[in-house]
Amino acid sequence: MxxxxxxxxxxxxxxxxxxxxxxxxxxxxxxxxxxxxxxxxxxxxxxxxxxxxxxxxxxxxxxxxxxxxxxxxxxxxxxxxxxxxxxxxxxxxxxxxxxxxxxxxxxxxxxxxxxxxxxxxxxxxxxxxxxxxxxxxxxxxxxxxxxxxxxxxxxxxxxxxxxxxxxxxxxxxxxxxxxxxxxxLALPDLPMPEHQPDEPVQMLRVLRQHARTFATAGTGAAALMLVRTARDALLPLWCEQIGLDAAATSLVFALSSAIDMTLFYVGGSVMDRFGRRWVSVPSMVIMGLCFALLPFAHSVAAVALFAAVLGLGNGISAGVVMTIGSDASPAVGRPQFLAGWRLTTGLGQAAGPLLITAIAAVAPLGAAAVTIGAVGLVGAGWLWRWVSEPAIPDH
The missing domain is CATH 1.20.1250.20 (MFS general substrate transporter like domains)
Incomplete structure (x- = not known):
């Protein structure tokens, strides 16, 4: 095919x-x-x-x-x-x-x-x-x-x-x-690139050529991944801290996940019509504020509200990290660039639970939530500064 x-x-x-x-x-x-x-x-x-x-x-x-x-x-x-x-x-x-x-x-x-x-x-x-x-x-x-x-x-x-x-x-x-x-196996074959390189593309060369992109937009995307993964660790721990049992915790998390799962196409449509910043930045602001205010949630209703809003912030951002990376990827050396992009953002993803663990070891869990919230808000400003918007054709 x-x-x-x-x-x-x-x-x-x-x-x-x-x-x-x-x-x-x-x-x-x-x-x-x-x-x-x-x-x-x-x-x-x-x-x-x-x-x-x-x-x-x-x-x-x-x-x-x-x-x-x-x-x-x-x-x-x-x-x-x-x-x-x-x-x-x-x-x-x-x-x-x-x-x-x-x-x-x-x-x-x-x-x-x-x-x-x-x-x-x-x-x-x-x-x-x-x-x-x-x-x-x-x-x-x-x-x-x-x-x-x-x-x-x-x-x-x-x-x-x-x-x-x-x-x-x-x-x-x-x-x-x-x-x-x-x-x-039925996947259509991609067309051959118009300009084939004279010699094999070297991974290290691609990484060096695009180091600035990884350090700027890539850092912002890594921060987004960090804040995303923090939900999986912080939300259940906070539920446990305020005395919710396992069943109630599961329902709270299911509510967040259900809202998260239904919004991916909405986020993609907004990005295609208005630009990548109009999803990445609001997503970070929403999740950052939720985490910063989480220490004030001391009831099932309050935690469920925060969980729902976290699901909103995470849901609209589905695919945004991949989209920003794809926008920045070059025609020659695209797989190598995307490999570096995925490594950069993957480090951010891995850092979320580690940061929560490190802070919770020396301070109350609320301090970890506020720290993640700060990462989200600072990351929102960083993304606004460094994410480049592609010239999207008018519909």
Whole structure:
């Protein structure tokens, strides 16, 4: 199936070959992520060891960012996607039949590597395949698909485990990756670049050429990722601190996630029509204020209100980090640039829980919330200063 070169509204035709396999594979991964620590414990790991096994997936995602750019440039986005999904299948089967914690840990780490490849290749593909006037909506929809998979995956995992046990969940996830790989084979081939470089593009050269972009817009995007991930850690901890039980905490978080999941297309439409700042900056202001004021929430109703507004701020920003990165990416060396972009923003994502942990170790939890709020507000100003708006064609 060849790419037809039509960059307009027909980007929605990519729904079956991009969004469907993404949703299917993310549902599979969403099903097994909560089960990894349980599997590690069943294999004899201590609680700290089980936590480390879980962390290896995120570590693998960071470690794999730059190699993913090299692989995508060498083999192309379509082959990279199919290859990464095949690696996932092997890793999930290994998890299902892991004889000990070491084997499980290795498989989990490699899934992080392949996850970096999948994320980069999808972003790079859509950057080329979709016209600039529809780019934000296409990438926001991709971000929304991630959220849907993350929500539905644990529900599917719970259903599978309750009937067939832990091992079956990994087998089902391997099946979803197989289905995703099969559908991805139908992905249209991208057109060849008009100007082919005379020699292979070097990763370090691309990173050096665009170091200023990573240090400016990339830092702002990393701050956005930091504030986003803080919600997952801070909200449950604050619920626990004010005395809410696990059921009430789950409902509060579900409310936030539900609002989050429904707004991705709205954010993409605003970005395409008015510019990237009109989503990235309000998103940071909304989340920053919520975190700064969270210490004043001492009831279920108050926490639920803050959770809902956090969901609003996070939901409208779905895909904005990918969109800003795609806007800044060069025609030559795009996969390498996006690899550096994903590494920069991934460091921000990893820093959120670490910052909360460090502050909570020496100060009240409220101080951590206020600090995250300050990062959000300062980050909003930083994004307004450094995010460049592309010249989007009039509709």
């Amino acid at each position: 060849a790419f037809d070169g039509n960059h307009g509204a027909p980007w929605r035709r990519l729904a079956v070959v991009i969004y469907l396999p993404t949703a299917v594979s993310f549902i599979g991964f969403g099903a097994i992520i909560p089960l990894v620590p349980l599997t590690a414990r069943a294999l004899g790991a201590s609680v700290p060891e089980a936590a480390l096994v879980v962390a290896l997936m995120g570590i693998g995602n960071l470690v794999g960012a730059l190699p993913a750019g090299v692989i995508a440039d060498r083999f192309g986005e379509k082959k990279s996607l199919v290859g990464a999904l095949c690696v996932d299948i092997l890793c999930l089967l290994t998890c299902a039949f892991a004889p000990n914690t070491w084997v499980l840990a290795g498989a989990v780490f490699v899934t992080g590597l392949s996850g970096a490849m999948l994320s980069l290749a999808r972003q790079s593909y859509l950057t080329v395949a979709v016209g600039l006037e529809y780019r934000a909506r296409a990438l926001s929809t991709l971000g929304g698909v991630f959220r849907i998979g993350s929500l539905l995956g644990p529900l599917m995992g719970a259903a599978v485990v309750s009937v067939w046990g832990l091992q079956a969940a990994y087998l089902v996830a391997a099946g979803t990756s197989l289905l995703a790989a099969t559908v991805t």
